[in-house]
Amino acid sequence: MNEQPNWDRSVIEKLAMSALTEQRRARQWRIFFRLIWLLLTLTLLWAIFFRDNEKVDALSSREHTALINLDGVIDSQSDIANKLIDGLEAAYKDNGTKGVIIRANSPGGSPVLSGLAYDEIRRLRKLHPTIPVYVVVEDVCASGCYYIASAADKIFVDKASIIGSIGVLQDGFGFTGAMAKLGVERRLLTAGQNKAMGDPFSPVNPKQQEIVKTLLNDIHQQFITAVKQGRGNRLKADPDMFSGRIWIGEQGVPLGLADGLGNVRSVARDIIKADKLVDVTPEDDITRRVARRFGVSLGEGFRSLFETRLF
Structure with missing residues (x-):
């Protein structure tokens, strides 16, 4: 008769100890995960506030x-133009900088951002006349990239580099034929006769086409003027110079589109006379990435139906 209470007590004690053990394990895991989150938070804070300073x-x-x-x-998504400007400012702030090399590998892009970078390079060059800025083209420096490059003191290329493409384009698609075949009717209301200019679901409007051509020609002329200002009398007369044509580096040197053959190391060693290279290209921290991604997402939502590009 006395064994039953002892047996119950033993079971209860075992259950209590088991529950206590589980509680201890759960508490240990909670502490472990909190430490992991703390470590991640500290890492992010370091990346945000100290990484650029250390560089x-x-x-x-x-x-x-x-x-x-x-x-x-x-x-705007790559933010290349602003990174280039930030890198230049960082280079000029350092007393050890003897010269700057912009290593170019770009097919082009936004005429606005290309023009912004062009203007800033020329402005900073005037402020720091003793520190030369050279562009060294590796694979390609075309269109908007060449727009930027023409602001430098000199441009160096590989004999097989692609350069030039001094032109502007705007592309798109037209779906009116497909809509007719599918029996789809376009219903579009606008306030302003040119508000839907470039709409791919509406028939081509000759008047609006002329407006777009005028815009493209104006931007093209800005591009041409910038290249002429940057390259000066080094440019040779050629009927295809501003036609949007591309050249390889070996062809571009005699035309004045580039100043000579060279790579990053040879220009640093033989032209600037400072073979030690220090990369000052800004790196994104987490806040810049998130902010830019959010901004780009909003921009995509409001982007017009056609886009002007320099490539």
Whole structure:
């Protein structure tokens, strides 16, 4: 008769100890995950507030060539134009910078951002006349990229690099034929006769086409003027110079589109006379990435139905 209460007590004690053990394990796991989150938070804070500062501090007081990468399509999503400007400002702030090389690998992009970078390069060159800015083209520097490059003191290319493409385009599609075959009727209301200009679901309007051509011609003329200002009398007379044609580097040098053959290391070593390279291309921290992505998302939502590009 006395064994039953002892048996119940033993079971209850075991259950209590088991529950206590589980609670301890759960508490340990909670502490572990909180430490992981704390570590991640501290890492993000370091990336946001200290990474760029450490990169600037890493610049050597010894004479060196500052290197900035101009890589990819020039648009608001890549933020290449602003990175280029930030990199130039960082290079000029360092007392050890003897010259700047912009390493170009871009097919072009936005005429607005290309013009912004062009203007800033020329402005900063005037402020720092003793520090030359050279563009070194690797694979391609066409259209909007060449717009930017023409602001530099000199342009160096590989004999097989692609350069030029001094022109402007606006492309799109027309779906009126497909809509007719599918029996789809377009219902569009506007306030302003040119508000739907470039709408791919509406028939071509000759008057609106002329408006677009005028815009493209005006932007093209801005491009031509910038190249002439940047390159000066180095440009040779050629009927195809501003036709949108591309050339390889070996052809571009005699035309004045480039100043000579060279690569990043040879220009730093033989032209700037400072073979130590310091990359000052700005890197995105988490806040800039999120902010830009959010901004680009909003911009995409309001983007018009046609887009003007320099490539």
